[in-house]
Amino acid sequence: xxxxxxxxxxxxxxxxxxxEFPQCFKQKDGIKPLKVxxxxxxxxxxxxxxxxxxxxxxxxxxxxxxxxxxxxxxxKNEFRVDLEGGQAEKVEQEHVEHAQKALEESRAKMAKRKxxxxxxxxxxxxxxxxxxxxxxxxxNKKPRVNKKPAQQQQRRSSGKVEPLPANEVKVNNKxxxxxxxALVNATITEVNKxxxxxxxxxxxxxxxxxxxxxxx
Numbered sequence: 001x002x003x004x005x006x007x008x009x010x011x012x013x014x015x016x017x018x019x020e021f022p023q024c025f026k027q028k029d030g031i032k033p034l035k036v037x038x039x040x041x042x043x044x045x046x047x048x049x050x051x052x053x054x055x056x057x058x059x060x061x062x063x064x065x066x067x068x069x070x071x072x073x074x075x076k077n078e079f080r081v082d083l084e085g086g087q088a089e090k091v092e093q094e095h096v097e098h099a100q101k102a103l104e105e106s107r108a109k110m111a112k113r114k115x116x117x118x119x120x121x122x123x124x125x126x127x128x129x130x131x132x133x134x135x136x137x138x139x140n141k142k143p144r145v146n147k148k149p150a151q152q153q154q155r156r157s158s159g160k161v162e163p164l165p166a167n168e169v170k171v172n173n174k175x176x177x178x179x180x181x182a183l184v185n186a187t188i189t190e191v192n193k194x195x196x197x198x199x200x201x202x203x204x205x206x207x208x209x210x211x212x213x214x215x216x
Contacts, residue, residue, distance in 0.1 A: 006051060013052055013060040020045070023085025025064070031073040033080040033095075034065065034203040035088035039189055042083065058197070058205045065203040068106065074099035074202055095201040098184060102202065164213040169196060176214040177206065183214060 007013050017025045021042075024034065035041070039061060043054050064070060075096050080088040161183060164175055169191055176183040177198050186206070190197035196213065198206050 006053070007056065010056070010060050010063055013056045014064060016052055017042075017057070017060060017064070021083045024081055024083045028069065031069050032077050033070075033074045033091050034061075035080045035082045036187060036199065036201075036203070037189070038083065038203065039199060039205060045083070061203065061205050065200075065205075066102070066106070068103060071099045071103040071106070071202065075103070092201070094185065098200070099202050162215045164210070164215055166210065168215075169210050169213065174216045176216050177208055178212045178214065179206070185216060188213075 007016060014025075014027075018027055024038075026032070039054075039058060042057050042061075046052055046054070046057065074091060077091060079090055082088045161176065164173075168175075169188065171188050171191060173188045175186055175188060175198065177186045177200070184200055186198040186200045188196060189199050189205070194209055196208055196210055198208060198213075200206060
């Protein structure tokens with residue numbers, strides 16, 4: 001027996017959130033940072049729903065909170081909002097900085113996707129490389145400048161960051177989660193065997209593993 005009423009497209013799930021919680025979720029104008037732990041509140045509201053599942057909501061939240069408009073909202077608003085549009089906790093400076101960084105990285109990726117359309121000739125790229133041989137001074141300077149901060153960061157991280165003990169992998173615990181080369185503050189929202197779901201400071205939902213979690 002399959003449920004035919006279930007929404008299948010993530011955009012349809014977003015439309016569901018817009019209509020069910022209009023004071024919280026905005027499509028364009030009036031977007032504000034979401035309350036930390038908003039997924040739990042939504043999960044309680046949709047319990048037993050024949051339209052959306054918790055997994056779909058988590059995916060929709062990930063898309064919503066990773067949009068440029070939302071990240072910009074995190075940097076511009078002082079407070080977060082709950083499902084009713086009421087004022088929730090204050091947006092911390094660390095959250096603002098993380099949103100700014102995520103916004104910059106997202107825009108940089110978009111710019112890179114557009115760049116390959118310009119240099120289409122392989123000969124052009126090779127000629128640039130050959131011409132670069134006449135710039136040894138610049139090539140030598142960059143590693144010297146970058147090595148010191150990298151070494152300092154390694155020393156700092158190695159002295160302060162410790163793996164999260166297995167008995168601390170619990171819902172609601174505050175942790176640091178490794179995303180690429182960065183460690184980001186997050187809250188554990190769900191533990192399912194080897195998989196752990198966390199909510200980042202920006203509100204984004206991320207699925208990871210216990211070995212990627214560290215003591216805050």
